[in-house]
Amino acid sequence: MRKVVVPVVVHIDEKGRITPLSLEWEDGTVYQIDRILQVERAVAQQVGGAGIRYTVRVLGRERYLYHDDLEGNWFVEGR
Amino acid sequence: MALYTPVMTMERTILHADLNNFYASVECVYRPQLRGKPVAVAGDAQLRHGIVLAKSYEARACDVQTGDPLWLARQKCPEIVFVPPDYGRYLHYSQLVRQIYLDYTDLVEPYGLDECWLDVTGSARLFGRGSQIAAQLRRRVKKELGVTISVGVSFNRVFAKLGSDLKKPDATTVLPPNCWQERVWPLPVQDLIYVGHATESKLARMGIHTIGQLAAQPPALVQQKLGKVGVLLWGWANGCDRSQVQPSHISLPVKSIGNSTTAPRDLVTDRDARITLYALCDSVAARLRAQHLTARTVQLTIRDCDLWSYQRQMTLKEPCQDSQTLFDAAHRLFCRHRLPGRPARGLGVKACNLALQTPPQLSLYGEIQRAQRQTDLECALDGIRAKYGNFAVRRGIMLTDPALAAVDPQRDHIIYPVGFLGG
Numbered sequence: 001m002r003k004v005v006v007p008v009v010v011h012i013d014e015k016g017r018i019t020p021l022s023l024e025w026e027d028g029t030v031y032q033i034d035r036i037l038q039v040e041r042a043v044a045q046q047v048g049g050a051g052i053r054y055t056v057r058v059l060g061r062e063r064y065l066y067h068d069d070l071e072g073n074w075f076v077e078g079r
Numbered sequence: 080m081a082l083y084t085p086v087m088t089m090e091r092t093i094l095h096a097d098l099n100n101f102y103a104s105v106e107c108v109y110r111p112q113l114r115g116k117p118v119a120v121a122g123d124a125q126l127r128h129g130i131v132l133a134k135s136y137e138a139r140a141c142d143v144q145t146g147d148p149l150w151l152a153r154q155k156c157p158e159i160v161f162v163p164p165d166y167g168r169y170l171h172y173s174q175l176v177r178q179i180y181l182d183y184t185d186l187v188e189p190y191g192l193d194e195c196w197l198d199v200t201g202s203a204r205l206f207g208r209g210s211q212i213a214a215q216l217r218r219r220v221k222k223e224l225g226v227t228i229s230v231g232v233s234f235n236r237v238f239a240k241l242g243s244d245l246k247k248p249d250a251t252t253v254l255p256p257n258c259w260q261e262r263v264w265p266l267p268v269q270d271l272i273y274v275g276h277a278t279e280s281k282l283a284r285m286g287i288h289t290i291g292q293l294a295a296q297p298p299a300l301v302q303q304k305l306g307k308v309g310v311l312l313w314g315w316a317n318g319c320d321r322s323q324v325q326p327s328h329i330s331l332p333v334k335s336i337g338n339s340t341t342a343p344r345d346l347v348t349d350r351d352a353r354i355t356l357y358a359l360c361d362s363v364a365a366r367l368r369a370q371h372l373t374a375r376t377v378q379l380t381i382r383d384c385d386l387w388s389y390q391r392q393m394t395l396k397e398p399c400q401d402s403q404t405l406f407d408a409a410h411r412l413f414c415r416h417r418l419p420g421r422p423a424r425g426l427g428v429k430a431c432n433l434a435l436q437t438p439p440q441l442s443l444y445g446e447i448q449r450a451q452r453q454t455d456l457e458c459a460l461d462g463i464r465a466k467y468g469n470f471a472v473r474r475g476i477m478l479t480d481p482a483l484a485a486v487d488p489q490r491d492h493i494i495y496p497v498g499f500l501g502g
Binding site: 040041042043045046047048049050070 | 109
């Protein structure tokens with residue numbers, strides 16, 4: 001597993017809550033986030049790093065999307 | 080009906096949570112390839128800060144100690160991996176851990192970056208007994224942040240801290256009010272907070288080696304040998320500590336503000352010392368102004384090339400908060416007390432005898448006006464440095480030796496724990 005930092009389009013509501021809408025993979029493909037299933041603080045054990053972990057559904061599959069709130073970037077665990 | 084209400088004493092539940100190998104553990108979260116290896120967070124050897132700041136349990140197993148020079152750590156453990164410190168990350172992590180603690184009580188008192196006391200007496204109905212809260216804290220910190228804590232649970236702060244040191248990593252130790260003696264009294268007396276090498280030696284000369292032996296002494300004898308602190312320690316050894324856990328939003332009054340540095344090379348000439356003293360005084364004065372404080376006393380610490388250090392201090396005519404006055408005093412102390420033929424390795428400047436800033440007294444002689452003008456000038460510099468960085472405006476002398484002048488005490492300032500007694 002490797003850490004893949006990805007650009008993410010987010011929606012920030014009037015209370016400052018962040019909702020990721022889509023993410024762009026390394027090859028430029030943009031994937032829409034169909035649903036956010038869970039939001040919690042967690043560690044990315046496989047690739048290192050920590051932050052707010054969004055369990056998201058993309059193309060029918062569940063994936064973890066991390067927001068590193070110290071570095072300010074977003075990342076996923078890639079193969 | 081009674082005219083008075085008797086004071087009810089309720090048994091308190093105090094937790095002390097200690098992050099295990101904090102710096103090294105955080106580095107392992109961000110670099111999973113380091114997990115299971117001997118790791119040490121180490122200062123920069125080029126800048127002569129080359130000592131072990133924190134180490135993993137694997138490094139500890141090879142007898143690597145905090146404070147070991149890097150060459151010694153490498154000798155003890157050839158496969159050790161050194162990583163540079165990232166204080167911004169540690170501060171962030173420390174705040175995240177405190178946020179978790181604050182979910183259980185507002186009585187959270189930090190002790191440095193990696194330790195906190197929690198008074199959870201009033202949280203029992205919501206979250207369960209002390210040991211149950213400790214278990215929840217350990218589980219959450221591990222899951223959410225990837226590091227572990229050791230928790231001591233007891234009825235006072237001293238024993239809670241003692242408990243958190245007894246079992247590591249990721250463990251809970253309970254020292255309950257009804258049977259703490261059998262666990263605490265056999266422990267070496269230096270396990271008690273505030274018993275350092277000097278106190279331990281004094282107690283050893285009295286034949287006191289365990290906490291139980293200290294508890295059994297007549298308090299008058301301990302006071303005779305150790306003064307007020309002796310009575311305090313004797314009380315702690317007998318389970319008497321009523322000190323409160325301060326709410327997290329209350330900050331204790333500042334008693335002194337200081338910065339120190341180890342120079343990248345020995346300070347041989349007067350110019351070397353002046354550069355370093357200006358860097359330190361600029362930082363101390365800016366921090367004084369930021370907190371609206373003035374200082375009446377300046378203390379200088381000199382550490383020479385053999386790592387022997389000593390302090391000298393002087394009182395100022397008027398309280399000040401400007402760098403130039405601090406510098407003049409510190410430089411005078413340096414010239415008066417430096418030992419000939421022994422270049423300094425490091426210096427420290429501390430502003431003590433602090434008071435809240437008040438409007439200046441009028442003076443016939445103009446020195447107050449001069450000091451006020453200097454303070455106004457330095458306030459303007461503070462504004463520029465806050466916007467563009469601490470190196471945006473510098474003194475001319477700093478350009479004569481960029482290596483020495485590279486020190487930035489204000490940015491590198493790290494909060495160390497205040498004393499247990501708030502001193």
